[in-house]
Each structure stands twice: as structure tokens, then as C-alpha cells.
Amino acid sequence: MAEIQVENLKVVYRGVILALQGVSLRAGAGEAVALLGPNGAGKSTLVRSLAGLLPQYDGRILDGRILVNGQESHHLPALKVASLGxxxxxxxxxxxxYLTVVENLRAAGHKLPPERQKAITEEIFARFPRLYERRFEQGGYLSGGEQQMLLLGMALLTEPKILVVDEPSLGLSPKLTEEVMRVLDELRREKGLTLLLVEQNAKAAFSIVERVYVMEQGRIVFEGTSQEAQADADVMEFYLGGAVAGGFAEAKRYRRRKRWV
Structure with a gap:
């Protein structure tokens, strides 16, 4: 049962900055779920919370809980969370x-037996031929898209059951974004992964997920299927840039009616 459940999570930074204000969400076994929202909404804070990385950012959980595969994980350090899958x-x-592509992959899979590490590395190079071509290049010299592919490869070497990906399309061209989303979708379907995709690019996310949460100012303000999200006028206006009939004046009135303010 590879699933994530977040219940009424409240997170504070430096003891005073409230970043999450009672967030609840769920990604079921084998499901693809998107978390959408603008910069500053709290998306990355949720990712850090899920991964057990809040202390490194001077953050802590005030209330609520996180369950990974049915086990409470909000009090666990990052390595223990990773051991849950x-x-x-x-x-x-x-x-x-400053390490080459091969060295990055070797570092990510250091806990695996050599034969298993070799098999997964060959799979990675088969999926990403460009990485194979640049396998002896330092990671810092790769393009943004190549670095994202390398990160996906490194993630595969941890043999995850749940994959949480924060802003994979950031800084990528539309073509590379489409390629990254295609690979994420293939990995999820072929390996039965549970995928939580954290994105600002709603159109890209909608292409591969089944359900959507929208976050605004540390709160979940929308929950529904991809189809419901795309049919919702608020989500279309504020996260897909959908046009509002009636021109600029009506658009201004529409914004003032935003439900979650």
C-alpha cells in the first residue's frame, strides 16, 4: 500500500512564520495527483514536510500528521522517511x-547490490539516451532538461514506491516539459508508483494526473479530478490563464469574487 496521507498539517518557520495552515491531502496507491499553486503558496514546504527535511530549513510541524504507507512519518528524519519508500x-x-553523470547515479544507488545498481543504470540510459551520451560529463555542465532527467534516474536508483516531484518543469522549454511529463507518466504506470506532482505549470500537470489540489497561502482551496479542475472557472482563471468573457473590467470584478480570499 504505497500511499501518502496528510491530515491538518500546520508548519512554522523560525518559530514565527506560519507556512501551512491545516493542509490535508491524499495520494492513493498507484495514483497520480497534482498539487498546484503560485510561488509562496506553501507547496515546497509540504514537499519538505513529506521528505522529513523541515529541520534543515529551520521549520517544524506545529500540528497534524503525515502517514506514508500507513505509518506516521512526520516525526521521522529524512533517511527514515526514505526507508518507507x-x-x-x-x-x-x-x-x-562536480561529479559526472555516472558518479551521480552511483552515489544515488550506493545502497544497492552492484548487480542491481548496474541493471537500473542500464535502464536509465535506455530511457534517457542523451544521459548516456553525456555520462562522463560533470553534472553542472548539463542542460536544465538533462539535469532533470538525471534527477529522475537518481530517484529510480532508490527504488521508490512513492515519488514526490517538486517543480520538474521549472525553466524548461515546452518541448522538454512535455518530455519530462511523458517520462513521469511512463514510470508511474510501468512501475506502479504513487506520484505527487508539485507544479505551477497546471497545463503540464493536467496531462498526466487524475486528481488535483490547489494551494493558496498555505491552505488547500480546491480538490477535485483533473476534469473538474479544468471545468472550474476559478482554477482556469488563476492557474491556467483562462480568458474571462467581457474584457478587462469584467475580469477585474471576477478576480474580486475569488472564493478563497
């Missing part, structure tokens, strides 16, 4: 920039 790919592409 949850792997988080953080925003900012945190690879080892």
Missing part, C-alpha cells in the same frame, strides 16, 4: 554538480 525530487535540481 518515499523519494522526493526537490526544486532547484540538486545534483552533485
Amino acid at each position: 518515499l523519494t522526493a525530487i526537490l526544486e532547484g535540481r540538486p545534483i552533485f554538480r
Whole structure:
């Protein structure tokens, strides 16, 4: 049962900055779920909470709980959370920039037996031929898309059951974004992964997820299927840039009616 459940989570930074204000969400076994929202909404804070990384950012959980595969994990350090099968790919592409592609992959899979590590590395290179071509290049010299592919490969070497990916399309061209989403969808379907996709690019996320949460100012303000999200005028206006009939004046009135303010 590879699932995440977050219940009424409240998170504070430096003892005074309330970043999450009672967030609840769920990603069921084998499900693809998107968490959408603008900068500053609290998305990355939720990712850090799920991964057990809040202390490194001077944050702590005030209330609520997180369950990974049915086990409470909100009090566990990052390594213990990873041992439950949850792997988080953080925003900012945190690879080892002075190591080669091969060395990055070797570092990610250091706990695996050599034969298993070799088999997964061959799978990674088969999925990402460009990484194979650049396998002896330092990570810092890769393009943004290549670095994102390397991070996905490193995640595979942890043999995750749950994959949490924070802003994978950030800084990528539409073509590369489409490629990253395609790979995430393939991995989820072929390996039975539970996927939580944290994104600002709603259109990209809608292409591969089944359910959607929208976060605003540390709260969940929308929950529904991908189809319901795309049919919701608020979500379309504020997260997909959908046009509002009647021109600029009506658009201004519409914004003032935003339900979650």
C-alpha cells in the first residue's frame, strides 16, 4: 500500500512564520495527483514536510500528521522517511554538480547490490539516451532538461514506491516539459508508483494526473479530478490563464469574487 496521507498539517518557520495552515491531502496507491499553486503558496514546504527535511530549513510541524504507507512519518528524519519508500525530487535540481553523470547515479544507488545498481543504470540510459551520451560529463555542465532527467534516474536508483516531484518543469522549454511529463507518466504506470506532482505549470500537470489540489497561502482551496479542475472557472482563471468573457473590467470584478480570499 504505497500511499501518502496528510491530515491538518500546520508548519512554522523560525518559530514565527506560519507556512501551512491545516493542509490535508491524499495520494492513493498507484495514483497520480497534482498539487498546484503560485510561488509562496506553501507547496515546497509540504514537499519538505513529506521528505522529513523541515529541520534543515529551520521549520517544524506545529500540528497534524503525515502517514506514508500507513505509518506516521512526520516525526521521522529524512533517511527514515526514505526507508518507507518515499523519494522526493526537490526544486532547484540538486545534483552533485562536480561529479559526472555516472558518479551521480552511483552515489544515488550506493545502497544497492552492484548487480542491481548496474541493471537500473542500464535502464536509465535506455530511457534517457542523451544521459548516456553525456555520462562522463560533470553534472553542472548539463542542460536544465538533462539535469532533470538525471534527477529522475537518481530517484529510480532508490527504488521508490512513492515519488514526490517538486517543480520538474521549472525553466524548461515546452518541448522538454512535455518530455519530462511523458517520462513521469511512463514510470508511474510501468512501475506502479504513487506520484505527487508539485507544479505551477497546471497545463503540464493536467496531462498526466487524475486528481488535483490547489494551494493558496498555505491552505488547500480546491480538490477535485483533473476534469473538474479544468471545468472550474476559478482554477482556469488563476492557474491556467483562462480568458474571462467581457474584457478587462469584467475580469477585474471576477478576480474580486475569488472564493478563497
